[in-house]
Amino acid sequence: MNSKISKVGIIGAGNVGADVANALVLLGKCVTVVLFDRTLSKAEGQAWDIEDTIPLLKDMEIIPSNQYEDLADSDIIVVTVGVQQKEGQSRLDILSDNAEIMRSTIKELDRVAPNSIILIVSNPVDVLTRIAIATSTRAENLIFGSGTxxxxxxxxxxxxxxxxxxxxxxxxxxxxxxxxxxxxxxxxxxxxxxxxxxxxxxxxxxxxxxxxxxxxxxxxxxxxxxxxxxxxxxxxxxxxxxxxxxxxxxxxxxxxxxxxxxxxxxxxxxxxxxxxxxxxxxxxxxxxxxxxxxxxxxxxxxxxxxxxxxxxxxxx
The missing domain is CATH 3.90.110.10 (Lactate dehydrogenase/glycoside hydrolase, family 4, C-terminal)
Incomplete structure (x- = not known):
């Protein structure tokens, strides 16, 4: 892939998703970041705050969105969406809450970005990656999790x-x-x-x-x-x-x-x-x-x- 035209999508504008977007901009890892969240105002708040740093850094673009179509043609889509662990919970304790979220997310990504590489970060990452692989129609080498x-x-x-x-x-x-x-x-x-x-x-x-x-x-x-x-x-x-x-x-x-x-x-x-x-x-x-x-x-x-x-x- 040519990093000069690179586009990275992020699903979820919570703590992890926003920090991923911020790190990509700080380190200049791609040209365009799309920060997707079902609540557009949340994506906008995070994206605009990050956007204010761009004049002091490498020129990039960060786009807030609540439309899956904006993720089309992404080289990579990072999935961070899901219920967060509470104190005392293991990563597996939140599995049932996040499994259906993962299935519906992957189906949408298959629809709008069937050739993108999908990186699963949501926890429990191993089981959710297995769900993503089972749900998706794309080649298996294009889906993996952040693992260990x-x-x-x-x-x-x-x-x-x-x-x-x-x-x-x-x-x-x-x-x-x-x-x-x-x-x-x-x-x-x-x-x-x-x-x-x-x-x-x-x-x-x-x-x-x-x-x-x-x-x-x-x-x-x-x-x-x-x-x-x-x-x-x-x-x-x-x-x-x-x-x-x-x-x-x-x-x-x-x-x-x-x-x-x-x-x-x-x-x-x-x-x-x-x-x-x-x-x-x-x-x-x-x-x-x-x-x-x-x-x-x-x-x-x-x-x-x-x-x-x-x-x-x-x-x-």
Whole structure:
């Protein structure tokens, strides 16, 4: 795709949708942003506030809308719409409320923008991505969810701080559900090309203690942020910007996004969860199979079972 004529649509002008739009404008990731919300005045308020920054930044256009037709010809459409988690709720607790919203949204997007790449951000992202794939008539490589990209970024940054190395040198993935059953694939973790198991650990801690501490920190991070400020939006907005950039620039970067699992993972071909994929102008160019030890395989199977049960609990 040519970034000079790029257009990104965003469904939902709430906290996440507005922050995604703002980040796209701040970072100059595309030429046109369409911020869609059923309540036009809400989309207008958010879009106009962001628009006021454009004279001080790179020239772009942000269009508020409550008409799906304005999303036609979008390169990418980011879906953030849905009921927000309340304190004490897990991401799966809000599934039933958001499932029907997702179905009706995807049907409209199939009507007006059948060739756009759809990026699902709404939670619970894995099950809602599965619903989107089942609902849509477009090629499956054109639909994926934000998965565990943010969880992986959180882990890499915090682990890098603990080991006193740059986060760019921390190569480790969080996979599975974007939620309570996610886990770290420690067996394939590298620090600057050195296996984590062989990397010098700071005094006063063991490798096992660090692994347990940072897996727990990563799993609870979103809840801890929401308890303090009511929601999370800045982190996921930058995740979306990076995925948009990888698509528009055909960068072929690897991200752990929500996709139907490759048969080599051994968890069935229908379940959708966070797994490493090459992201390009095609959307999902290729899914990669991450090596796991037997313990990690069990954790993956447990995560898949949980997500399957959640999906099957719906009236599909």
């Amino acid at each position: 990209v943010l969880d992986t970024a959180r882990l890499r940054y915090q682990l890098g701080k603990r080991l006193n190395v740059s986060k760019q040198d921390v190569h480790v993935y969080v996979i599975g559900e974007h939620g309570d059953s996610e886990f770290v694939v420690w067996s394939s973790a590298f620090i600057g090309g050195i296996l984590l198991a062989e990397f010098p650990i700071p005094q006063g801690a063991t490798l096992e203690q660090i692994q347990q501490e940072y897996a727990e920190l990563t799993r609870k991070r979103g809840y801890n942020i929401s308890e303090r400020k009511g929601n999370t939006s800045y982190g996921i907005s930058i995740v979306v910007c990076q995925l948009v950039d990888a698509i528009l620039r055909d960068e072929k970067q690897i991200f752990p996004v929500s996709v139907r699992a490759d048969s080599n993972y051994g968890v069935g071909s229908e379940v959708v969860l966070g797994l490493p994929c090459i992201i390009s102008s095609q959307g999902i160019e290729r899914q990669l199979v991450l090596p796991r030890n037997p313990h990690e395989q069990r954790l993956l199977e447990e995560s898949a079972t949980k997500l399957n049960e959640a999906y099957n609990s719906l009236d599909n």
